[in-house]
Amino acid sequence: xxxxxxxxxxxxxxxxxxxxxxxxxxxxxxxxxxxxxxFDSNVWNLFAEQGWLSMPFSEQSGGLGFGPIELSILxxxxxxxxxxEPYLSTVVLAGSLLDNSTFSAKNDLIEQIxxxxxxxxxxxxxxxxxxxYLTPNTSIDKKGLLNGTKTLVLNGANSDKLIVACNRxxxxxxxxxxxxxxxxxxxxxSTVDGQSCSEISFENVxxxxxxxxxxxxxxxxLIKDSLNLATLCVxxxxxxxxxxxxxxxxxxxxxxxxxxxxxxxxxxLQHRMVDMFIESELAKSLLIKAMLEVNNRSDDMYKHVSALxxxxxxxxxxxxxxxxxxxGGMGVSxxxxxxxxxxxxxxxxxxxxxxDYHLKQSGK
Amino acid sequence: xxxxSINQIKYIKKNIMNINFSDEDLAFRDEVREWLSxxxxxxxxxxxxxxxxxxxxxxxxxxxxxxxxxxMGYNWPVEFGGTGWSASKLYIFNKELGLAGCPPIxxxxxxxxxxxxxxxxxDEQKERFLPDILEFNTWWCQGYSEPGSGSDLASLxxxxxLRNDLDEDYYVVNGSKTWTTLAQNADWIFCLVRxxxxxxxxxxxxxLLIDMKSPGIEVKPIITIDGDHEVNSVFFTxxxxxxxxxxxxxGKGWTYAKFLLAHERFGIxxxxxxxxxxxxxxxxxxxxxxxxxxxxxNELEVALSAIEITELxxxxxxxxxxxxGAESSILKIKGTExxxxxxxxxxxxxxxxxxxYPGPHxxxxxxxxxxxxxxxxxxxxxxxxxKTSIYGGSNEIQKNILSKFVLGV
Numbered sequence: 014x015x016x017x018x019x020x021x022x023x024x025x026x027x028x029x030x031x032x033x034x035x036x037x038x039x040x041x042x043x044x045x046x047x048x049x050x051x052f053d054s055n056v057w058n059l060f061a062e063q064g065w066l067s068m069p070f071s072e073q074s075g076g077l078g079f080g081p082i083e084l085s086i087l088x089x090x091x092x093x094x095x096x097x098e099p100y101l102s103t104v105v106l107a108g109s110l111l112d113n114s115t116f117s118a119k120n121d122l123i124e125q126i127x128x129x130x131x132x133x134x135x136x137x138x139x140x141x142x143x144x145x146y147l148t149p150n151t152s153i154d155k156k157g158l159l160n161g162t163k164t165l166v167l168n169g170a171n172s173d174k175l176i177v178a179c180n181r182x183x184x185x186x187x188x189x190x191x192x193x194x195x196x197x198x199x200x201x202x203s204t205v206d207g208q209s210c211s212e213i214s215f216e217n218v219x220x221x222x223x224x225x226x227x228x229x230x231x232x233x234x235l236i237k238d239s240l241n242l243a244t245l246c247v248x249x250x251x252x253x254x255x256x257x258x259x260x261x262x263x264x265x266x267x268x269x270x271x272x273x274x275x276x277x278x279x280x281x282l283q284h285r286m287v288d289m290f291i292e293s294e295l296a297k298s299l300l301i302k303a304m305l306e307v308n309n310r311s312d313d314m315y316k317h318v319s320a321l322x323x324x325x326x327x328x329x330x331x332x333x334x335x336x337x338x339x340x341g342g343m344g345v346s347x348x349x350x351x352x353x354x355x356x357x358x359x360x361x362x363x364x365x366x367x368x369d370y371h372l373k374q375s376g377k
Numbered sequence: 378x379x380x381x382s383i384n385q386i387k388y389i390k391k392n393i394m395n396i397n398f399s400d401e402d403l404a405f406r407d408e409v410r411e412w413l414s415x416x417x418x419x420x421x422x423x424x425x426x427x428x429x430x431x432x433x434x435x436x437x438x439x440x441x442x443x444x445x446x447x448x449m450g451y452n453w454p455v456e457f458g459g460t461g462w463s464a465s466k467l468y469i470f471n472k473e474l475g476l477a478g479c480p481p482i483x484x485x486x487x488x489x490x491x492x493x494x495x496x497x498x499x500d501e502q503k504e505r506f507l508p509d510i511l512e513f514n515t516w517w518c519q520g521y522s523e524p525g526s527g528s529d530l531a532s533l534x535x536x537x538x539l540r541n542d543l544d545e546d547y548y549v550v551n552g553s554k555t556w557t558t559l560a561q562n563a564d565w566i567f568c569l570v571r572x573x574x575x576x577x578x579x580x581x582x583x584x585l586l587i588d589m590k591s592p593g594i595e596v597k598p599i600i601t602i603d604g605d606h607e608v609n610s611v612f613f614t615x616x617x618x619x620x621x622x623x624x625x626x627x628g629k630g631w632t633y634a635k636f637l638l639a640h641e642r643f644g645i646x647x648x649x650x651x652x653x654x655x656x657x658x659x660x661x662x663x664x665x666x667x668x669x670x671x672x673x674x675n676e677l678e679v680a681l682s683a684i685e686i687t688e689l690x691x692x693x694x695x696x697x698x699x700x701x702g703a704e705s706s707i708l709k710i711k712g713t714e715x716x717x718x719x720x721x722x723x724x725x726x727x728x729x730x731x732x733x734y735p736g737p738h739x740x741x742x743x744x745x746x747x748x749x750x751x752x753x754x755x756x757x758x759x760x761x762x763x764k765t766s767i768y769g770g771s772n773e774i775q776k777n778i779l780s781k782f783v784l785g786v
Contacts, residue, residue, distance in 0.1 A: 014402075014465060016686075016693035019393045082392055263784055275786075283780040284773070290783055291707050298686035299679070305396050320679045376675035 033094035051209035061129030085249040092253025099168035107133035110239040134172040136163035152180040159218040169211025170201035206360035251325035258336035319374035326368025440513040475649020486517040497625040520554040520568035537570035546620035560609040582630035603760035605737035646712030703782040706775040713765035723755025
């Protein structure tokens with residue numbers, strides 16, 4: 014048994030930290046959030062240059078062949094810096110799905126993702142379906158026409174292509190199409206954590222066999238694995254947020270003086286920060302377990318990812334709320350970073366099944 | 378090229394992280410399981426499985442069986458007759474015994490005073506006390522807390538004054554100790570006593586071993602809210618203790634006491650025993666068709682997994698050359714909260730039959746007056762488990778430790 018990161022994994026973390034400190038501080042992030050664009054294309058090109066966009070793809074597809082452990086490291090650090098670039102949608106959700114598929118055009122597509130030229134979104138959710146992503150109403154009829162509406166498509170507005178979960182003859186299918194195809198219309202909006210999201214309608218969109226990535230069991234297993242990996246990634250992001258919430262709150266209470274002393278000298282605050290520290294460590298433990306199970310593709314991997322997601326949904330929100338409370342009035346100020354962790358935690362809990370949903374799944 | 382390119386670290390081919398135990402450790406786990414099914418005393422197993430409180434004799438039989446296998450010194454180095462086990466074997470041993478429902482190994486001899494004796498005692502003391510601890514010939518108890526000294530242990534007042542009579546050096550001890558677990562069964566007590574009042578309070582404390590048969594010792598039971606007699610008050614009136622029973626140097630007792638607290642690092646979270654309780658609870662709840670209970674059980678299962686992996690992380694850091702820090706305080710806090718939450722859920726699962734009071738020892742032979750078989754099984758445990766967040770440095774004291782050593786405030 015060894016639960017320590019390898020030297021290379023530590024180096025990877027340090028590289029990402031260095032980037033976040035020098036190129037992606039909170040002011041830079043605020044500039045991106047307030048700009049008309051949903052992300053910064055210079056940053057995205059930088060990601061491509063540094064090899065980050067190639068990380069999870071197999072070497073046969075031109076990637077670096079890193080796995081869920083390295084992705085978890087990346088997302089933990091993204092969480093600390095509150096990175097809003099659309100890595101999750103293009104690289105994890107759509108990219109890993111393509112990489113695992115037998116789709117004929119996948120190598121070209123992955124190459125374009127790695128070089129930063131291509132954005133793809135996975136349209137998995139529908140209104141009224143809750144967290145059931147496997148029985149879509151969106152469907153392809155006998156004539157090959159796609160009709161229906163997908164909701165909460167991350168980065169949909171910026172994507173060149175869409176992968177859509179739909180039904181054909183009551184069989185689950187994954188199809189890919191250009192966002193600009195006739196009959197596709199988008200209604201885009203901002204998310205609570207500064208990303209962009211779209212509701213996408215398909216009206217008699219003509220498809221043929223070349224649009225189909227996979228059908229039936231193969232398609233189900235592709236989307237399940239993609240969503241599972243994405244759930245692991247946002248959970249890792251939450252673990253990063255939790256650590257930052259604890260560390261930033263600790264620093265703030267050491268600096269802030271009231272009654273003639275740093276407020277960190279008050280036991281009532283110390284014990285609350287100890288609780289934040291403990292929760293952060295326990296969440297890290299569940300992350301290590303989950304990422305190793307996914308890395309080994311064990312039978313229990315979904316269950317352990319669910320355990321992690323339910324835990325960070327509850328304790329991550331708690332940590333972020335405590336961080337806001339212990340920052341006093343500064344905690345609710347837009348200009349301070351700390352309140353933005355709370356928005357991130359809300360967004361993470363809402364994605365891919367919230368704490369209640371995954372708690373049930375973990376017990377199955 | 379910017380400084381954070383990862384292209385040059387594409388040689389990560391082999392991840393070294395691995396959550397599985399080595400083949401050697403797995404073989405050891407099988408050996409522990411074999412001992413549990415063949416040599417763990419049957420009459421003790423039957424009682425713990427039925428939830429009947431075990432007697433003093435049962436506890437002695439259990440410890441003697443461990444001793445016979447050579448496992449009594451589970452946490453000791455080989456040179457003092459211990460097993461010399463690695464951290465992972467120690468972990469496996471604790472977990473398997475907990476999963477099998479064994480009573481906890483009494484910590485006072487082998488876990489507490491033993492390591493103090495072999496670390497700070499002289500050769501004569503090692504020869505005199507260590508073999509009897511390993512064979513469980515002596516039952517030890519712990520004389521730390523006093524009526525006026527709980528969390529502020531260093532304020533203790535039990536006084537030991539050095540005298541000389543007819544060329545014999547001895548201490549005269551006066552005062553009282555409290556919350557002394559199973560003192561009614563004990564042959565010996567290790568005590569923190571005050572030998573000096575002149576300096577700061579920590580510096581005047583000494584570590585003294587006292588024969589419980591000494592004239593002037595009186596043990597009075599304290600009955601706890603579960604109705605049981607587990608803890609006691611121990612009174613000392615002019616008790617004569619040979620000076621050769623002093624461990625190490627006079628005035629250094631506080632240092633030894635802190636060493637002792639840090640020594641019992643593993644098994645502190647009680648993961649194995651909690652897993653056993655959780656499995657039993659899940660079995661009961663699965664038959665009740667109650668979503669609220671199911672949800673609570675799921676929550677505890679996730680939290681218990683987090684505690685287990687946190688303990689494994691600590692263990693892995695140790696085995697790979699790291700040093701454990703204040704993290705064991707996390708395990709104390711979360712492990713005891715878990716034990717309490719599990720025992721509470723047992724009571725909740727009994728529904729209205731939580732009304733039944735089984736007394737301190739459960740219903741004899743499962744002969745319950747009413748309700749389903751599991752009803753009221755957990756009530757005694759629930760009441761008893763309240764102690765866990767209070768003893769061994771209360772959970773609030775653990776948070777003070779974490780504030781100081783982790784938060785740095």
